[in-house]
Amino acid sequence: MEKIKSTTVVAIRHNGQTVIGADGQATLGNTVAKSSVKKIRVLQNGKIVTGFAGSTADAFTLLERFEEKLGAFGNNMKRAAVELAKEWRMDRMLSKLEAMMVVADKEDILIISGTGDVIEPDMEIATIGSGSMYAQSAARALKKFAPQLSAEEMVRESLQIAADICIYTNHNLVVEKVRED
Numbered sequence: 001m002e003k004i005k006s007t008t009v010v011a012i013r014h015n016g017q018t019v020i021g022a023d024g025q026a027t028l029g030n031t032v033a034k035s036s037v038k039k040i041r042v043l044q045n046g047k048i049v050t051g052f053a054g055s056t057a058d059a060f061t062l063l064e065r066f067e068e069k070l071g072a073f074g075n076n077m078k079r080a081a082v083e084l085a086k087e088w089r090m091d092r093m094l095s096k097l098e099a100m101m102v103v104a105d106k107e108d109i110l111i112i113s114g115t116g117d118v119i120e121p122d123m124e125i126a127t128i129g130s131g132s133m134y135a136q137s138a139a140r141a142l143k144k145f146a147p148q149l150s151a152e153e154m155v156r157e158s159l160q161i162a163a164d165i166c167i168y169t170n171h172n173l174v175v176e177k178v179r180e181d
Contacts, residue, residue: 006168007039008131009051010158011102011109012139013124014151017177018104020049021155023131023163024172026056036172043067046179047105048077053129054099062088062099066112077105081118089116100128106180127158131166135159152177 006027011020022039025032041050041063050066052059065087069080081103088094094114101112109126111119119126123143127136138161142154149157155175163169 007037007053007129008135008159008162008166008169009039009053009102009126009128010132010135010139010155010162011049011051011104011126012143012151012154012158013104013109014143014147014149014154016180017151018049018106018109019151019155019175019177020051020102020104021152021159021173021175022051022053022129023159023169024174025168025170027168032170035170038174040174040176042176043070044075046177047075049104049176049178051102051128052099053132055097058097059099059101061094061097062101062112065094066101066103077103078108078110078118081110081112085112085116085118088112088114102126102128104178106178129169131162131169134165134169135162138162 009022024036026034026037066084069083073079103110111126125139135158138158163171
């Protein structure tokens with residue numbers, strides 16, 4: 001049975017704001033299964049925002065585990081991310097999950113993968129999913145050549161550019177800001 005997957009997620013920290021956005025396309029093989037999936041989740045009353053790419057059921061499993069880790073480690077996002085990555089890599093069931101996550105708070109953006117990686121990306125730009133390299137290229141250019149734009153504008157434009165190029169990314173965007181207080 002084919003899994004529902006493919007997406008583009010972008011997180012940018014710029015001028016003191018952190019924003020994560022994703023497109024809404026879910027793909028089953030080479031068919032669009034749904035065009036309005038919400039792949040962004042707001043946690044801790046907006047203090048942490050997550051985005052996921054990959055198999056939807058796998059991503060929800062990881063999101064639940066991440067929330068458990070946040071609770072276990074006093075809402076310390078970095079510690080929760082590291083503990084999730086360790087468990088993801090070592091646990092027999094979790095190690096089969098096919099998804100990635102971007103998590104962000106007011107200070108950090110992290111990419112969490114099933115290989116045990118917790119990556120703090122360069123330039124405060126994180127991208128995952130099928131259109132990630134297109135979105136990352138666009139985001140880097142925007143940060144360098146259009147610094148007057150807000151983080152939200154950069155995320156939206158990066159996703160639009162990725163959607164114009166990547167067949168697994170659409171223009172139905174969900175964008176969330178990390179609460180700063």
